[in-house]
Amino acid sequence: MTVEREIPLSEAEIAVHWREEGYFSPPPKFIGQANASDPSIVDRYAEDRFPDCFTEYAELLSWDSYWHTVLDTSDPPFWKWFTGGRLNASYNCVDRHLAKDRNKAALIWVAEPENEPDAVITYQELYRRVNEFAALLRDYCGVRTGDRVTFHLPMVPELPVAMLACARLGAIHSEVFGGFSGTACGGRMADSGSRILVTMDGYYRNGQLADHKAKADEAVAEAAKQGQQVDKVLVFRRHRDRYSSPTPMVEGRDVFVDDILPEFRGRVVEPVSMPAEAPLFLMYTSGTTGKPKGCQHSTGGYLAYVAGTSKYYQDIHPQDTYWCCADIGWITGHSYIVYGPLALGTTTVLFEGAPTHPDAGRCWRIAERLGVTIFHTAPTTIRMLRKLGPEEPARYNYHFKHMTTVGEPIEPEVWRWYHRVVGKGEAVVVDTWWQTENGGFLGATLPALQPMKPGSCGPGVLGVYPVIYDEDGNTVEPGSGRAGNMCIRNPWPGIFQTIWGQPERFVDTYFRKYCRDPESKDWRDWPYFAGDGAVQAEDGYFRILGRVDDVINVAGHRLGTKELESASLTVEEIAEAAAVPVIDETRGRAVEMYVSLKPGQQPGKAVADKVSAAIDREIGKIARPKHVWIVSDMPKTRSGKIMRRVIAGISNFADVGDVSTLANPEIVDDIRHHVQSQKVDLGEVPRELSAQEADEIKAFGQEG
């Protein structure tokens, strides 16, 4: 970290002021059919029943052999769940449903172009496809148990098929979000040591057929640069018998999957019986420093946890038509489009495109046509749909019983629109707080039993005991009105096992801060540090305030300031770079970059564009900054560290705090004038920030 703590206030001490919101009750119709309607369930997961309470989740799965130990704490904080047990994730999500539900839809894929028919894939058809692709991976690519296989796939049925095929072989999949750049994908391939890339020629997004294959070439080049050779690139074709990309195939390395798949027609691959603690997949996410972290998730604990939370918190029944409008390239999609819903044998909907394409009614047409009963999305999508079509949902005849939100704090006003207009007042709303590292929900209301409160995720979920600590490790009491660091006191089955290849970083980032005794083998001494600021009301409900580290949450996607800054520094003219968040009405937060130039370089649009292009290339378009401000110098402390909170204040038209301790305080007015006058010209003066937002900006980049 390059930023010095300048003001006495720390994230954990910021006062939070907002109005307490009233409760909403779950609709009686919902309660009548809910999976969790018996209030005794809360007692079954009380702390004195931990960890055995989680055997109930594990029993939702089919095991080849049972575990002898529910929670093995012999090597803290590398917890092992259900040790001794063996199972296969692909078997659990596919094979075991055949006896009863062979011809039921497992996946319904909705293409973005509205004139293209849906692909309805039954459990039987899924079984066939998973087996054939597993055979191809094993016999054509030589994939073995424990190998890593990288996917850079968009939202197409081939993605869950490929995931389940790897799981069948006991190979570890690593899906990179399709919107990430080829370079970002290549970096992740090198980090995980994968020599196989599975991709697609193109896909539709906002009416455009994107050339996705071009990214595969970039990925292979970047992986090679980082010392990882890629042997095979398997390319699915978006359109049958037609190649949709202008980028040539590379002889000997690239193959069309549909050219070789016929060789594997009808092949059956026995699911490999895996130990519960065998890794199932990697999911990369951004952190405070440098490289993205490969979060390693387990087979038994993870699958049990997503099955259990899908059952009780998403209220998934086998007869539901469930639509999580997220991307499988994020953990949300892994847990709550693929593994959770399929483990429970329901019908899960996959949508290729943008939720607003071609208009604000698209989601509601899909919901009406497919009879969707459960809908899951992110606040950023809700804000967008509300802005574009506040009255649209009423025009469509769909009825959700259950809706969730995930990924960022949701403003109470947006929550109420979601409940009243999207849910037509008939659905429960479950605000689910968790992270890539967690596997599944950690904070949420139990839908039939606990009332909803707009803007709060609720209490800890079943068997999870969160707590807020201040900087010194003292508990911040519920109802105190003080914010602090969100932590979880106990392990849970869905927790990631380690950061791939970096076990020390795993311990340091998540457990070091509040560990009571590094020698202890008692889980009570190893609270998990989530990196979020939060406040707990008297009723025990948590309100998440946002990240306390240098991570900017743009539309529910985590971007590390360090990654943005190092991408900017690849531009030759740039001497220094700093990324800050600005409050954005739809995306929650957006990124603004501040850069200073090397001596002799000319400022101008050309350089700013180069910075944006570098971020596109290194990370992906989702990270593209709203503005790149070229400044003559950065506000710095006397020890030369950039004060991000000062420029964050300027970008947000907020108080910049005390600048008297800066080495160059005179620069602040220059930058303010330069940036704010251009924003005024662009009509970008924000509304006045709420006290909570102002606190967040003030705290940005402070942690030393």
Ligand code: WT7
């Ligand atoms: C960060 C994790 C796993 C979900 C998708 C994002 C923020 C997540 C909420 C929520 C307020 C939330 C937190 C968290 N976040 N859910 N319901 N309310 N904030 O996963 O990319 O790992 O990001 O998203 O800041 O730390 P992720």
